[in-house]
Amino acid sequence: MEGIQVRRVAVLRCNALGDYLMATPALAALRARFPDAEVTLLGARWHERFLTGRPGPVDRVRVLPLVDGLAGQPPDAPDGSHLPAFLEAERYDLAxxxxxxxxxxxxxxxxxxxxWTIGLRAADxxxxxxxxxxxxxxxxxERFLEVVRLVGADGPAEYPLLALSGAERDAAAALLPGDGPWVALHAGASDPRRRWPVDRFAALADELAAAGVRPVLVGGPGDAALSAAVGEAAASPVTDLTGRTDLGALAAVLERCAVVVGNDSGPLHLARAVGTATVGLYWCGNAINAAAPTRTRHRPLLSWTVHCPECGADCSTAGHPHRPGDGCAHRPxxxxxxxxxxxxxxxxxxxAREADLRPVPVGT
Structure with a gap:
């Protein structure tokens, strides 16, 4: 890209919360490499709601119309008929x-x-x-950092701290009164195979309560049934904030917690982004792609189950087309x-380590 002056950068990352947060180290690296450029995220409606006005590596969000075959794009995207006009409306120096x-x-x-364009490329x-x-x-x-290194951008793999507003922190304080320590539990995940069983979360809540820790269930509206099941199975009362917060207030709730325990899903990544310690519950393959690489504040625990608990099919062959088997339709x-x-x-x-390890919070 010799000779190109970079004033406007477009980044395509149009999927879910955890997907976005895993890209933030690369976005921060682009911001550091091109400090005077405007960085625009081609994203979803939720990105626009959550990121507009929030300090960070993204200056602006453009909501991408529906694109055929774009895996993970949220279904509330504008109609695809708007895509040609979207593509013509603005020009960028780097995409x-x-x-x-x-x-x-x-x-x-x-x-x-x-x-100039850079990115990822599969064989086909x-x-x-x-x-x-x-x-x-x-x-x-690391995948995304490898991409931005193509234009000389680089930086740490840790998520940059997410800026929270005073109003978001006030909302969290009202929802989680007192000193705690609070430990958040997130029982949801979009794929049922990535969910730790409900009875395990309930048993964990009881163990925490017996030790003087205050467990709290968190998540979005789609997690409400799972959280309710955990609460019903627990012997001791569990505070349940599932579906009661917007994304900013949820981030502040997680910041207020000492530890977050969760499946491989958005709230676990959000906890990392606000500096809270985590215990992540992962299937071994997902851990390769999504687990935190350090252990001072983050403790991924892995399940090495690779055969379907219902039918015994080998479910470890994704990404390896020459290996026999292609999983199954079961979702235990x-x-x-x-x-x-x-x-x-x-x-x-x-x-035991929390007081010494928590980073200085960032505000808006």
Whole structure:
């Protein structure tokens, strides 16, 4: 991209909360590399609501109309008939594709007409001006940093601290009164295979309560039934904030907690982004892509179950087309191998360290 003065950068990352947060180290690296450029995220409606006016590596969000084949794009996207006008409306000096292997996303980024394009590329995807080979198993944070290194951007793999407003922190204080320590439990995940069993979360809540810790259930409206089941199975009362917060207030609730225990889903990543210690519950394959790489504040616990608990099919072959088997249609939990005692031990250790390890919070 020699000779191109970068004043306007577009980044394609149009999916869910955890997906966005795993891209924030790369976004921060782009911001540091091009400090005078405007960084625009081509994202979803929730990005616009959550990021507009919030200090961070993204200056502006443009809500992307529906794109055929763009995996993970939220279903509330504007109608695809608006896409041609969207692509023509603005021009960029640099366009960055951080959304999958490029089958649908690389033609989309190329159609922006940017001076230089970079991104990921699977074997069957069209090229960009410069790209990184896409392979299914790679830590997502490192994957995206590898892309932005193509234009000389680099930085730490830790999530940059998310800025929270005073109003968001006030809302969290009203929802979680007193000194705690509070430990948040998130029982949801979009894929049922990534959910630790409800009875394990209930047993964990009882263990925490018996130790003088205050467990609190969190999540979005779609997690309400799971949280209710945890509360019903627990022997002791559990505070339930599931579905009672917007995303900013949820972030502030997680910041107020000493530890967050959760499946591989958005709230676990959000906890990392506000500086809270985590115990993440992962299927082994998901841990490769999404688990925190450090252990001072983050303790991923892995289940090594690779055969379906219902039918025995090998479910470890994703990303390896020459290996026999392609999984199955069953969706039981694959996290049953993780016992409650392991989670309790990690939470206890993190609670003992919490006062010395929490970073200075960032405000808006």
């Amino acid at each position: 960055v594709q951080l959304h999958g292997g490029g089958g649908a996303s690389n033609p989309l980024v190329a159609a922006l007409g940017a001076g 995807a069209p090229p960009l001006d410069a790209d990184v080979p896409y392979r299914y198993y790679q830590p997502e944070v 939990s694959f996290l049953g191998q993780i016992p409650v005692v392991e989670v309790c031990e990690e939470v206890t250790d993190l609670l």
